[in-house]
Amino acid sequence: MAKKRDIVIAGYSETPVEFKSGRSAYDFGGEALAKLLQSTGIPKSEIDGMAVAAPLSECPNPFSPCIWLRGWGFRRNG
Numbered sequence: 001m002a003k004k005r006d007i008v009i010a011g012y013s014e015t016p017v018e019f020k021s022g023r024s025a026y027d028f029g030g031e032a033l034a035k036l037l038q039s040t041g042i043p044k045s046e047i048d049g050m051a052v053a054a055p056l057s058e059c060p061n062p063f064s065p066c067i068w069l070r071g072w073g074f075r076r077n078g
Contacts, residue, residue, distance in 0.1 A: 011040035029068050044073065 013036035015028045029052070037044055052065035061067070 010042055011036050026068065033072055
């Protein structure tokens with residue numbers, strides 16, 4: 001039987017919508033992560049899960065969120 005774990009949503013982050021800003025979705029994602037870490041005060045090392053929604057307009061690769069998380073230094077546990 002699978003072990004049940006407590007789940008906590010400790011923070012939420014988003015960036016403003018900017019049309020033709022010249023910034024990539026990766027830039028906006030990094031900004032959102034930085035805001036999340038700052039607003040929650042939780043160290044990145046304590047985060048063990050994250051949900052990311054990728055904008056399909058710029059990142060048609062369905063694995064973009066996985067690439068982002070690895071780029072931000074998150075690693076799969078187990």
